[in-house]
Amino acid sequence: MWLSNSSIGRKVVMSVTGLALVLFLTFHMSMNLVALFSADAYDMICEFLGANWYALVATVGLAALTVIHIVYAIWLTLLNRKARGTERYAVQGKAEEVSWASQNMLVLGSIVVLGIALHLFNFWYNMQYAEIAELTNVTVAGTAVGPTEGAKLIELTFASPVYTVLYLVWLTALWFHLTHGFWSALHTLGWNNKLWLKRWQVVGNAYTTLVILGFAVVVIVFFLKSL
Amino acid sequence: MDKNISFTLKIWRQKSPKAKGAFAIYEMKDIPGDTSFLEMLDILNEDLVNKGEEPVVFDHDCREGICGMCSLYINGHPHGPEGAVTTCQLFMRKFKDGETITVEPWRSAGFPVIKDLIVDRTSYDKIIQAGGYVSVNTGAPEDANTCRISKEVADEAMDSASCIGCGACVAACKNGSAMLFVSAKVSQLAVLPQGKVEAARRAKAMLSKMDELGFGNCTNTRACEAECPKSISIINIARLNREYIKAKLKD
Ligand code: HEM
Ligand code: SF4
Ligand code: FES
Numbered sequence: 001m002w003l004s005n006s007s008i009g010r011k012v013v014m015s016v017t018g019l020a021l022v023l024f025l026t027f028h029m030s031m032n033l034v035a036l037f038s039a040d041a042y043d044m045i046c047e048f049l050g051a052n053w054y055a056l057v058a059t060v061g062l063a064a065l066t067v068i069h070i071v072y073a074i075w076l077t078l079l080n081r082k083a084r085g086t087e088r089y090a091v092q093g094k095a096e097e098v099s100w101a102s103q104n105m106l107v108l109g110s111i112v113v114l115g116i117a118l119h120l121f122n123f124w125y126n127m128q129y130a131e132i133a134e135l136t137n138v139t140v141a142g143t144a145v146g147p148t149e150g151a152k153l154i155e156l157t158f159a160s161p162v163y164t165v166l167y168l169v170w171l172t173a174l175w176f177h178l179t180h181g182f183w184s185a186l187h188t189l190g191w192n193n194k195l196w197l198k199r200w201q202v203v204g205n206a207y208t209t210l211v212i213l214g215f216a217v218v219v220i221v222f223f224l225k226s227l
Numbered sequence: 228m229d230k231n232i233s234f235t236l237k238i239w240r241q242k243s244p245k246a247k248g249a250f251a252i253y254e255m256k257d258i259p260g261d262t263s264f265l266e267m268l269d270i271l272n273e274d275l276v277n278k279g280e281e282p283v284v285f286d287h288d289c290r291e292g293i294c295g296m297c298s299l300y301i302n303g304h305p306h307g308p309e310g311a312v313t314t315c316q317l318f319m320r321k322f323k324d325g326e327t328i329t330v331e332p333w334r335s336a337g338f339p340v341i342k343d344l345i346v347d348r349t350s351y352d353k354i355i356q357a358g359g360y361v362s363v364n365t366g367a368p369e370d371a372n373t374c375r376i377s378k379e380v381a382d383e384a385m386d387s388a389s390c391i392g393c394g395a396c397v398a399a400c401k402n403g404s405a406m407l408f409v410s411a412k413v414s415q416l417a418v419l420p421q422g423k424v425e426a427a428r429r430a431k432a433m434l435s436k437m438d439e440l441g442f443g444n445c446t447n448t449r450a451c452e453a454e455c456p457k458s459i460s461i462i463n464i465a466r467l468n469r470e471y472i473k474a475k476l477k478d
Contacts (some may be wrong), residue, residue, distance in 0.1 A: 006475075007406075048448065069272065076446070083336055083403030084335060084400075089300060090331060091329045093454030098449050102446065103448055183447075187248075188447065190465050190467075190468035190471075192462065
């Protein structure tokens with residue numbers, strides 16, 4: 001199968017799973033913004049998604065995408081280490097065209113994984129999982145929260161400065177990951193030429209910044225509200 | 228007139244492919260600025276030979292930037308810190324008096340060291356042999372006007388064709404990927420009508436040879452493009468990806 005036994009095929013898998021995750025992030029971010037305007041509307045979304053069959057199917061799909069992306073990322077990195085060999089240069093110069101993010105995608109990705117783990121613990125466990133496990137209430141920071149009371153959960157989580165900072169670090173790592181990932185994914189698909197290389201980089205940076213700001217603004221606003 | 232400069236050379240010496248290498252230090256005195264980097268090494272070697280020592284072994288041939296043989300990793304950059312030149316076209320005036328200049332061979336698993344600064348680059352020849360040619364019998368040359376090619380396309384093919392197969396792209400790449408070279412060699416033919424016919428087969432054959440030889444997976448870091456002495460663009464890599472994906476989807 002060329003998607004696993006050729007270098008371009010493996011890159012196509014990285015690219016397609018990465019782009020699908022970007023699409024997911026976009027939807028997720030848009031829904032979060034609702035919490036800024038109305039707690040009731042946000043809880044309605046939480047109830048609508050919750051642990052209904054379509055939300056569960058989507059969750060499984062999303063988990064599969066994430067796992068494939070990570071497994072391929074580790075596999076690719078190991079293959080590339082091997083191709084690089086064991087000898088290292090005594091003096092290693094830098095070229096300004098080479099972005100820092102592009103050289104550190106696995107490191108950035110690893111921070112993202114930790115962020116995802118924290119996020120699952122903070123939210124998924126208390127919402128979708130709680131619903132699956134048929135819990136009526138979970139206790140967060142000494143307060144009882146129902147599985148569809150998303151707005152309240154956000155409020156409780158970001159009242160903590162530690163969580164606020166951790167989430168912002170996570171978002172920053174994701175921002176760096178995508179400043180390279182976005183255009184790189186399109187390049188991998190061959191959707192690029194002299195003109196579009198610069199355009200995709202600008203579009204990628206702008207899009208990434210908007211998505212990340214959308215997430216960050218919710219975190220920051222709820223933290224400030226808690227003061 | 229260029230000034231004469233004196234500097235310290237820190238050169239990688241390695242007796243054989245399996246032997247453990249180490250840096251040797253040489254002091255160079257009063258080297259004229261208009262000496263090329265390879266001429267400077269010639270001066271060093273003459274001195275070493277006169278002293279009865281083993282000369283430093285390095286690859287070179289044309290010494291005019293077209294053959295791709297010269298291959299030194301100088302002060303952290305393939306072909307030296309100056310952009311868009313080969314080692315043979317790099318001049319000592321680009322260095323400072325009293326500087327330490329570190330010279331290393333390409334370091335990548337695909338290019339194992341043979342001796343000192345020479346690495347084995349036959350893997351590139353193997354990739355070309357896998358499909359980097361046009362296999363139709365063209366017969367006697369036809370009239371040029373019967374096959375018209377626009378200036379833009381001709382320029383693009385020419386830009387890709389300027390790759391000299393030196394291997395600096397692999398040397399610079401943290402993934403040990405040969406994609407810039409392979410993509411240039413695929414593109415120079417793929418954009419022209421004579422080469423288009425076999426474009427899909429060529430892309431598949433050359434890429435699978437590259438993978439088979441153990442080169443890495445390209446992650447678009449752009450280090451290759453930045454260090455290429457011929458300024459080959461990564462746009463070629465996008466074209467190779469496109470050709471390859473199209474060919475695979477058709478299969
Ligand atoms: C929300 C999460 C994530 C998104 C949206 C995302 C997105 C992307 C995109 C678009 C690419 C570019 C693909 C290409 O160049 O063809 C990419 C590459 C990569 N990602 Fe992720 N990623 C995410 C999480 C992760 C995680 C968790 C890891 C690893 C632990 C990771 C590791 C990598 C690596 C190593 C690359 C390869 C570098 C490259 O191909 O340029 N990513 N990612
Ligand atoms: S693409 Fe550039 S760096 Fe790579 S082999 Fe060709 S000329 Fe050398
Ligand atoms: S010796 Fe031929 S390119 Fe440098």
